[in-house]
Amino acid sequence: MATTSIFPGESPDIQTRLALADDALILGHRTSEWTGHAPLLEEELALANIALDLIGQARALYQAAGELTGHSEDELAFLRDPAAFRNALIVELPNGDFAFTIARLFFVSVASDRRWRAGFDDPALSAVAEKAMKETAYHIRHAAEWLIRLGDGTGESHRRAQEAVDALWPYTGEITDNRAAWLQAVAPVLIRATLQQPKDSWMQSGGRDGRHTEHLGHLLAEMQILPRTFPGARW
Amino acid sequence: MYSQALNNAPAEPAADDPRFQARIDAEDRIEPNDAMPEAYRRTLIRQISQHAHSEIVGMLPEGNWITRAPSLRRKAALLAKVQDEGGHGLYLYAAAETLGVSREELVDQLLSGRAKYSSIFNYPTLSWADIGTIGWLVDGAAIMNQIPLCRCSYGPYARAMIRVCKEESFHQRQGYEIMLTLCRGTEEQKAMAQDALNRWWWPCLMMFGPPDTLSPHSDTSMRWKIKRFTNDSLRQKFVDATVPQGLHLGLTFPDPALRLDETTGHWAFGEIDWDEFRRVLSGDGPCNRERLAARRKAHADGAWVREAAQAWAAKQAAGREAA
């Protein structure tokens, strides 16, 4: 492994592959942070499954990006600086409470589902999409079921779920290419959850261009510590 | 639930009932609805729940490295391993529930500090090599303890152990492979591996419990075939299996008394610090407070989520009735 940070090329093909891979890795990493701390044991196992799916998707996508950049999956994950990451801002936000984690998983999974289904000209991505589509369908189902329980559960869970939806909303612009279609998938679940759909106004963005929140640097500092501390070591 | 189970059960035999002992001696499996002495039931509830708690608390020290695993392959493997341990906790709580105790009650015993769990999880994971060492030694020791439990006289526990043991062997191999990679790596990586072995070796030997001369529950457990080998014999088996593996890695064990006894073929080892064992078990290990605090926090932080799920289910049930 190289000692210093790597800077993969700027071509749109590379950037597309990296954006997909980074979304999956960073959300997988955040989801994995719940391990040992989830609200109940069954959910512990479900969140670990979801994190494993996402990390698996990230690996396949980094391998696809590696075909164009000549870098290994681990070089791409562990040796890029925050500004070289292309994930949407929403996935790097800290987990917050369980409502925030679930609402984010729901919003992002609905967007991912649309991307997988839209198909890719790039055969390397089509192969990944085929498997990821099934996994994402499960993530949507799991997150939606919880969001409905939380929204329509107790007063406290309703309040937390609504706060999560409101806080996340400005970050959903960056993950939706077709806003109307995304809203059409999200709205019925919000209604069943008795949650208010926020109005679309200013949307935060920048992740796709490498302008991130303050949180990504901390996440990567933790994630990358071993390969950065011991350059060239094999693990 | 407890009293119900007893009401349905045939009259409860005495602890020394010859018919019950005859079934045990004939290697008959005792099943949840069978008559069993109260002390047998209590012993199993204690042992199975301690085992379940150990799986759950054991997720914490290894979970500590998921976000810092040094490659994506290692990250996925560690996450899957820790998830397996959660799954073990789940089947073990289910096995304990067949004896007429609820998971909530057992979790409450853990969180209130009344229940014990394996002392090993009160030690900190300080480097990546600790993840290799835990797989290699802690899962290795767990296998030594658990393989005989696959033939435990209580059916649901024996069956749970068969599944658990398969996964533990996989964890053990994966841990050893991490160690092998470190030991064939850079000088720094090898030093990391040696340091981890130095810290974990003695606590792992303590995992088999107090010496036979001081083991309080051993005799009855052996008679009831809940336990089939004594603590000291399992410990010796573990040392015999593990020392050659460590030597193959090129590591040194932190025990100057360790030597192969040519006449017995066993590895002789030094005196275990039983004061340390008692101290850790009674709450003064390096991480006891943190481990319990982490479990309590997860439970308390999750209370509103569990309440929401219940409230929602109740609303659905009420809705179905009204419809």
Ligand SMILES: [Fe+2]
């Ligand atoms: Fe386990």
Ligand SMILES: [Fe+2]
């Ligand atoms: Fe294990």
